Amino acid sequence: MGASGGGVRKVVDCRVCGGTDWQEVVSFGPVPLANGFLDPTDSYDGEPYYPLGVISCRSCRLLSVTHIVDPEILYRDYPYVTSDSDTITRHMRYVADTCRERFGLSPGSFVVEVGSNTGSQLMPFQDAGMRVLGVDPARNLARVAAERGVETLPDFFSAETASAIARGHGRARLILARHVFAHIDHVAGVVQGVRGLLSEEGVFAVEVPYLLDLFGQNAFDTIYHEHLSYFSVGTLVSLFERHGMRLFDVERLAVHGGSILVFVQRDDGPWPVRPAVGELLELERRAELDGDAVYRDFALNVDRVRDELPALVRRLAAEGKRIAGYGASAKGNTILNVCGFRPGELEFCSDTTSLKQGKVLPGTHVPVCSPEYAKAHAPDYYLLLAWNYSDEILRKEAGFLSGGGRFIRPIPKPVVVSADAL
Numbered sequence: 001m002g003a004s005g006g007g008v009r010k011v012v013d014c015r016v017c018g019g020t021d022w023q024e025v026v027s028f029g030p031v032p033l034a035n036g037f038l039d040p041t042d043s044y045d046g047e048p049y050y051p052l053g054v055i056s057c058r059s060c061r062l063l064s065v066t067h068i069v070d071p072e073i074l075y076r077d078y079p080y081v082t083s084d085s086d087t088i089t090r091h092m093r094y095v096a097d098t099c100r101e102r103f104g105l106s107p108g109s110f111v112v113e114v115g116s117n118t119g120s121q122l123m124p125f126q127d128a129g130m131r132v133l134g135v136d137p138a139r140n141l142a143r144v145a146a147e148r149g150v151e152t153l154p155d156f157f158s159a160e161t162a163s164a165i166a167r168g169h170g171r172a173r174l175i176l177a178r179h180v181f182a183h184i185d186h187v188a189g190v191v192q193g194v195r196g197l198l199s200e201e202g203v204f205a206v207e208v209p210y211l212l213d214l215f216g217q218n219a220f221d222t223i224y225h226e227h228l229s230y231f232s233v234g235t236l237v238s239l240f241e242r243h244g245m246r247l248f249d250v251e252r253l254a255v256h257g258g259s260i261l262v263f264v265q266r267d268d269g270p271w272p273v274r275p276a277v278g279e280l281l282e283l284e285r286r287a288e289l290d291g292d293a294v295y296r297d298f299a300l301n302v303d304r305v306r307d308e309l310p311a312l313v314r315r316l317a318a319e320g321k322r323i324a325g326y327g328a329s330a331k332g333n334t335i336l337n338v339c340g341f342r343p344g345e346l347e348f349c350s351d352t353t354s355l356k357q358g359k360v361l362p363g364t365h366v367p368v369c370s371p372e373y374a375k376a377h378a379p380d381y382y383l384l385l386a387w388n389y390s391d392e393i394l395r396k397e398a399g400f401l402s403g404g405g406r407f408i409r410p411i412p413k414p415v416v417v418s419a420d421a422l
Contacts (some may be wrong), residue, residue, distance in 0.1 A: 008067050019238075030049035038356040087389055115135070115179070157190055181231075203263055211232040211289065214282065237277070251276065324347045342364065393407075
């Protein structure tokens with residue numbers, strides 16, 4: 001194990017409601033950063049590890065990580081690039097089309113994205129003649145976005161940033177935050193900034209992993225240091241109401257293992273509250289998210305995978321089978337480190353992201369290779385670390401499966417997938 005990392009603090013007050021009555025849910029101990037890819041070297045003794053676990057606020061039922069790593073450590077040079085998979089490309093187009101059609105966006109409308117990465121989500125809006133601006137603290141990704149023609153501010157989004165944008169560009173008809181809102185500690189400041197930047201009829205569209213799906217899928221691999229919060233609709237309603245905003249619609253989505261896209265307006269905005277909001281609030285009430293039991297059950301399910309998955313891989317290795325990883329995702333690194341995999345237990349990990357190829361995975365130090373290398377050195381089994389794209393991957397790898405190869409799908413519980421599954 002590497003060194004204990006600095007730049008970390010323990011969560012005391014709930015970032016949504018200020019409460020301090022926490023239910024301890026699950027602890028993973030010290031874990032390296034899920035996106036902390038490393039250059040190959042002879043020794044990894046200095047690799048930083050940080051405490052990781054989740055707790056639930058008994059006042060508003062925010063599920064939060066136990067410790068917060070300094071965002072300057074996490075984000076200023078960031079290896080995560082928005083996936084170019086067919087699934088994500090279709091989804092981003094769907095989000096853009098939905099927002100344009102529902103909220104009457106037209107050429108010249110101003111659209112801002114918080115956590116805009118390389119600008120892929122903003123490009124459909126820009127192509128339709130809208131003015132766009134990305135805000136992302138990762139300087140390396142902001143440069144890529146700018147090279148693609150998407151103006152991007154390399155900074156963290158805050159009330160001050162929002163005021164500067166409003167002065168320079170005017171108010172926004174749409175502000176997007178896809179799978180970034182859960183990364184933010186000072187959510188109050190961000191929501192205040194959003195409220196000030198939105199036009200009177202403006203909409204804040206937020207996409208986050210859904211707490212009910214996290215429990216239903218046993219998707220503990222979405223728990224890592226970058227993901228500070230895990231939201232229910234009820235918790236989001238409470239958050240926005242505290243800051244003069246109203247959640248008026250919500251849609252469940254299959255993307256990223258189960259997400260919700262919520263639509264929020266200023267409390268003086270024109271959009272009526274849709275029935276879907278009450279329907280999901282009722283679903284959460286029936287799931288008893290306001291009690292302790294569902295969180296205890298989740299912890300038990302996590303512990304089963306932590307026992308069963310490494311046992312399965314080690315049994316196959318003892319039988320002489322060669323095993324590699326498929327998808328060098330942050331979620332996959334969480335699986336490997338939380339389940340106690342050791343260096344050498346996977347031969348390599350295949351990934352399409354060029355920024356990751358030639359690196360090694362954090363903690364397990366598995367070398368990341370290109371899909372071309374993987375195809376030429378195909379193992380007997382792939383551990384499907386990017387399990388949330390499993391349908392697309394299994395179709396893509398039909399040849400590997402028909403040749404006798406196998407996948408191990410780790411979530412919600414470990415199963416071996418063969419060609420019969422196609």
